[in-house]
Amino acid sequence: MNSLSQLKVKGLVVGPIHVAPPDEAISLRFEEISPDAGNLDQFKGVIQAARRKGISVVLDLTPNYQGSSGPWFSSNSVTNVAERLKSALVFWLNEGVDGIQLSGVEQLANMVPSLWADIRAIIHNGMDKDPKRVLLGITESSSAENVSALLSSTGVDLLISNVLTSGDPEPTRFAETIQHLYSNHSQTKLAWSLGGRVEGHLASLVNQAHVKLYQLLLLTLPGTPVFSYGDEIGLMDGDSKFPKMLWDFEEELNGTLQEEQNEQMSFRKFFCSVTELRAKQRSLLYGDFLLLSNSSSSLVYLRVWDQNDRYLAAFNWGAEEETVLQMNNPGLPRHAAVALSTNSSALPVGSSVDLMNLRLGPGQAALIKLPYTG
Incomplete structure (x- = not known):
């Protein structure tokens, strides 16, 4: 919990951990924890430990x-x-x-709408006493239009989807997807993720060199970023989608293992830097989303909130070539300072950049601070 708190995690999804033999509905026991996962007292201990750190606990009760x-x-x-x-x-x-997560919400909402209404009511009743209660849904849909329709029809608080599914990134599609969902829903309803319990970890789905780029993307979009444990250190899947998490980095290692650990610590340090900034800056937490530029390999957007510093996020997915981003927006200053960069050697924090001629190397991303001037 200390580690999660350092990462500024606000919610933790646990499970599914209930007894559910595969494809045996008759053997399903929602209220009994599988012995492989632990017991009820241990789970209640997790809830109490999380609460002391201000972290909400959501239980995944997906049946099968x-x-x-x-x-x-x-x-x-x-x-x-x-x-x-x-x-x-x-x-x-x-x-x-503090809440419940369910997969396949569209199936339940469409087939038994009255029962779905009951489920929503059970979770949301009493929210005047516990406003943190949430209903999270998961859908396999990767269509922005379908996800938007499901957000409206199911009434979930957050819907985790595959709209940003990676592998062969298409920034143009990213921009269209983000803009569509942002234009049709409050950003408090939007959730962004890459990977998950079924898909696997972020570092196994994207180019390893782009892990920090995707960390920055998810953490600066309008809405709620959703990560799997270990995404902050670039943890890769092996024989399982559930590799052992490396919590302790104090062990002395040699050679290749030391290099791997250094890289993991670099990922975690960058992740912490972004979450630290996000926690302090209203523009990144609540700000409007303004798309400034996008192409087949790049994406640039602005986050703006009232009389606060603005932040420009710029990404270059190109694997081999530097890109020059030209943003002829009259509201932008000519020069601004780098707040964070995935490559601090090329773009050091605090260095000045020309926003009319912003250069990003291959696989590079940057967050640039634009001070509010009135």
């Missing part, structure tokens, strides 16, 4: 999380499983969780 027949087993079982989920929600909320 280990099966292949979908998150709700089959279409014939949805009603029965949803009914059983209702009592489990009451149980876990009484045990102190």
Whole structure:
């Protein structure tokens, strides 16, 4: 929890950890923790430890999380499983969780809308006493239009999706996706992620050299950034999507292992720098999103909030060539200072850049501070 607090984490999603043999709806036991994960007293200890650090705990109760027949087993079982989920929600909320996460929310909302309304009501009732309660949904959809429609129809507080699915990044599509969702919803409803329990870790989905770039992207978009444990250190998947997390970096290592550890510490230091800045700057937390420039390999946007310093985020996905970003926006000053950079040798923090001729090296990104001048 100390480590998560240092990263400015505000919410922790745990699980699924309930007993759910794959594809066996009859054996599903929502209110019983799998022995592989621990026990109820240990889980309550996690909630208490998180609360002391101001971190909310959300429990993933996706029913068939280990099966292949979908998150709700089959279409014939949805009603029965949803009914059983209702009592489990009451149980876990009484045990102190701050919210619930569910996969396949569109299936449940479409097939049994009355039960979905009951589930929402159980979670959201009493929010006057506990305003932190949240209902998180997960969808496999990668279409901005579909995700937007689901946000409206399901009524979830946040919807985690594949709209930014990487591999072969397309900044033009990124820009269109972000703009579409931002234009149609309050940013308090927007969640941004790359990877997850099913997809794997960030560093296994993107070019290793671009990990910091994607950290900066997710942490400066309007809305809530969602990371998997270990994304802050560039943790890679191996034989499993659940590799062992390296919490302790004090062990003495030699050779290649030392180089790997140094790289992981570099990722974590950069991640902390971004979250530290985000926690202090209203423009990055709440500010408007203004798209300034995008191409097949670059993206530039501005975050603006009232009478506060503004921040310009610029990204170059190009693998081999430097890009020159020309932003002929009358509201921009000619020069500004670098707040953060993925390559501090090329763009040192505090150095001045020409915004009419901004140069970024291959795979490089930067956050630039534009002081409020009235």
